[in-house]
Amino acid sequence: MKPQITIITKMLILAVCFALFNTLYSQSVSLDLSFDNDGKVVTAVGNYDNYGYSIAIQSDGKILVVGYSNNGSNEDFTLIRYNTNGSLDSSFNSNGIVITDFGFDDYGRSISLQSDGKIVVAGYSNNGSNYDFALLRYNTNGSLDSSFDADGKVITSFGTSNDYGNSLTIQSDGKIVVAGESRNESYSDFALVRYNTNGSLDSSFDSDGKVTTIVNGSALNGAYSVVIQSDGKIVAAGYSGHKQNGTDFRFALVRYNINGSLDNSFDKDGKVTTDIGTFGDLAYSIVIQSDGKIVAAGYSGNGSNLDFALVRFNTNGSLDNNFGTDGKVTTAVGNSKDVAHSIVIQSDNKIIAAGQSNHSFALMRYNTDGSLDNIFDTDGKVFTDIGNGDDGAFSIAIQNDGKIVAAGFSNNGPVHYYPTHIAVVRYNNTNSVSINETAGYSKEMFVFPNPFSTYATLQTSNILKNPRLTFYNLYGQSVKQITSLTIKFGNTISFNRDNLPNGTYFIQLIDDNQIISTNKLVITD
Numbered sequence: 181m182k183p184q185i186t187i188i189t190k191m192l193i194l195a196v197c198f199a200l201f202n203t204l205y206s207q208s209v210s211l212d213l214s215f216d217n218d219g220k221v222v223t224a225v226g227n228y229d230n231y232g233y234s235i236a237i238q239s240d241g242k243i244l245v246v247g248y249s250n251n252g253s254n255e256d257f258t259l260i261r262y263n264t265n266g267s268l269d270s271s272f273n274s275n276g277i278v279i280t281d282f283g284f285d286d287y288g289r290s291i292s293l294q295s296d297g298k299i300v301v302a303g304y305s306n307n308g309s310n311y312d313f314a315l316l317r318y319n320t321n322g323s324l325d326s327s328f329d330a331d332g333k334v335i336t337s338f339g340t341s342n343d344y345g346n347s348l349t350i351q352s353d354g355k356i357v358v359a360g361e362s363r364n365e366s367y368s369d370f371a372l373v374r375y376n377t378n379g380s381l382d383s384s385f386d387s388d389g390k391v392t393t394i395v396n397g398s399a400l401n402g403a404y405s406v407v408i409q410s411d412g413k414i415v416a417a418g419y420s421g422h423k424q425n426g427t428d429f430r431f432a433l434v435r436y437n438i439n440g441s442l443d444n445s446f447d448k449d450g451k452v453t454t455d456i457g458t459f460g461d462l463a464y465s466i467v468i469q470s471d472g473k474i475v476a477a478g479y480s481g482n483g484s485n486l487d488f489a490l491v492r493f494n495t496n497g498s499l500d501n502n503f504g505t506d507g508k509v510t511t512a513v514g515n516s517k518d519v520a521h522s523i524v525i526q527s528d529n530k531i532i533a534a535g536q537s538n539h540s541f542a543l544m545r546y547n548t549d550g551s552l553d554n555i556f557d558t559d560g561k562v563f564t565d566i567g568n569g570d571d572g573a574f575s576i577a578i579q580n581d582g583k584i585v586a587a588g589f590s591n592n593g594p595v596h597y598y599p600t601h602i603a604v605v606r607y608n609n610t611n612s613v614s615i616n617e618t619a620g621y622s623k624e625m626f627v628f629p630n631p632f633s634t635y636a637t638l639q640t641s642n643i644l645k646n647p648r649l650t651f652y653n654l655y656g657q658s659v660k661q662i663t664s665l666t667i668k669f670g671n672t673i674s675f676n677r678d679n680l681p682n683g684t685y686f687i688q689l690i691d692d693n694q695i696i697s698t699n700k701l702v703i704t705d
Contacts, residue, residue, distance in 0.1 A: 215606040216266030225249035232602035235575040235587040246288040257288040273322035302348035313345035329379030338362040361402030386440035395420040417466035447497030456480040477520040504550035514538035536572030566590040631702035
C-alpha cells in the first residue's frame with residue numbers, strides 16, 4: 181500500500197506542476213535573452229541615421245537586415261548580418277556590415293535569399309535627377325556578385341519619372357520580381373519588373389520585363405509588397421487613391437499572370453480595392469496562406485489616428501467573410517499612430533503583424549478568424565521599447581525554431597538631436613501551435629516514469645478507441661507522431677522515445693480526432 185501512495189502522490193505533484201507550467205506557458209511570448217543578453221540589438225552604422233527595412237533568416241539561423249545609412253552627405257544601401265546570438269558576423273565583409281553606394285542617395289527596402297544562399301536586395305537609387313529601381317546581389321560573404329549584371333548592381337528606369345522599388349520576391353525558377361511604383365508630379369502607377377537570374381530584364385514578362393498598372397482609374401497607385409502564389413501568379417499590394425495627402429487611399433491588390441498580364445479571374449479585371457476606414461487606408465505587406473487565401477496588412481485612418489488593419493481575400497479576390505467583419509480587422513493598438521508594416525503566418529495559420537505603436541515595436545497575433553490571440557502575451561499585443569525615443573518595426577520573420585525576429589529602427593531621443601539606428605529584436609514564441617483540450621473528455625492524464633530515457637507509459641481515465649500521440653517541442657512545433665498504439669485495459673498505452681533527443685516536450689493525446697489532454701514530458705539519458 182505504501183508504494184501505491186507514493187506513486188499517486190508523485191502523479192498528483194506532477195499534475196499540479198503541469199497546471200502551473202501550463203499557466204506560464206499560455207503567456208507564450210517573451211524577449212529572447214540568448215540574443216545579445218536582453219533580446220534587443222541596436223547597430224549604429226556611422227554617426228548619422230540608419231534604418232532597417234527588411235529581414236531574412238538564413239538556413240544556418242544567421243539574420244540579415246537591409247536598409248540604409250547616412251554618411252553625412254547621402255544615403256547608401258546597408259546590409260548587416262548577425263550571428264544567432266545577436267553579435268555581428270565577422271565572416272561577412274570582416275565586420276558584419278556591407279555598405280553599397282551607387283553615387284547619390286540609395287535606399288534598401290527588401291531582401292530575399294536564393295536557394296544557393298546568395299542575397300538579393302531591392303530598393304531605389306537617385307542618379308542625380310530622379311530615382312530608379314535598384315537591385316543588388318551579394319555572395320554569401322557579403323561581396324557583390326559579379327555574375328549579376330557584371331558588377332552585382334542593376335538600375336531600372338520606367339522613364340524620366342521617379343521609380344521606387346519597394347519589395348522583391350524570387351520565383352521557383354530563380355527569376356526575381358520587384359514591385360513598387362512609378363511616379364511623376366501628378367500620378368503614379370503600380371510598377372513591376374522581372375529579372376532573369378543573371379540580372380537582365382526578362383522579355384517574357386510583358387515583352388520588356390516591365391509592367392505598370394493603373395488601379396481602377398485612380399491617379400495615385402503604388403505597390404509596397406509582392407508575393408508569388410504556388411501556381412506562379414504574382415500578387416502585389418499597396419494603395420490606390422486620388423488625393424496627394426492620402427486621405428482617400430484604399431487597400432489595392434493586383435494579380436498578374438506569369439507573363440505579366442492582368443489575371444481576369446481575380447475580381448474580373450485583376451484588380452481589387454478595399455475601403456476600411458474613413459480617412460485613408462494603405463497596405464504595406466501581403467502573404468499567401470496555405471489554402472491560397474491572401475492576407476494584406478497596413479493601416480486604416482479614421483480622421484484622428486491610424487489603426488492596424490488586416491484584410492483577408494479569397495483566391496478570387498472577394499473578401500473572406502470568415503475573417504473579422506466582412507473580411508476586415510482593425511486594431512487600435514495604442515493612442516494615435518498604429519501602423520502594421522509586415523506580417524507573417526505561423527505553421528498553425530495564426531497571423532503575426534509587426535509595426536509601430538506608442539513609439540515602440542508593436543506585435544499583434546491574430547487567430548485564423550481575425551480575433552486577437554489572447555495566448556499571445558494575454559491580450560494578443562506585445563510592445564517593446566528599445567531606446568528613449570521612437571522605435572518601430574518594419575519587418576518580421578519566424579525562425580525554424582519558432583522564434584520571432586523583428587527589424588526596424590530605434591532612437592534614443594528627439595530625432596533632431598539623436599541619430600536613429602538599426603534595431604533587431606528576437607522573441608521566444610512558445611506557443612506557435614495552439615494546444616487545447618476537447619470538451620466532453622476528462623483531461624486527467626499521467627505519464628510515468630517522467631523523466632524517462634527509453635520507454636514510458638501513459639494512462640488516462642478515458643476509454644480509448646483510436647488513439648495517437650503527438651510530441652511538441654518548446655516552440656510548439658510537432659516533432660514526432662505515433663499513430664499505431666496498443667491499448668491495455670482500455671486506457672493505458674506505452675511508447676518509446678525512438679530518436680528524440682534529450683529535452684522537454686509536450687505530449688498530446690488524441691482519440692478519434694479529438695484532443696483529450698496535453699502533458700509535459702522530459703526525456704533524459
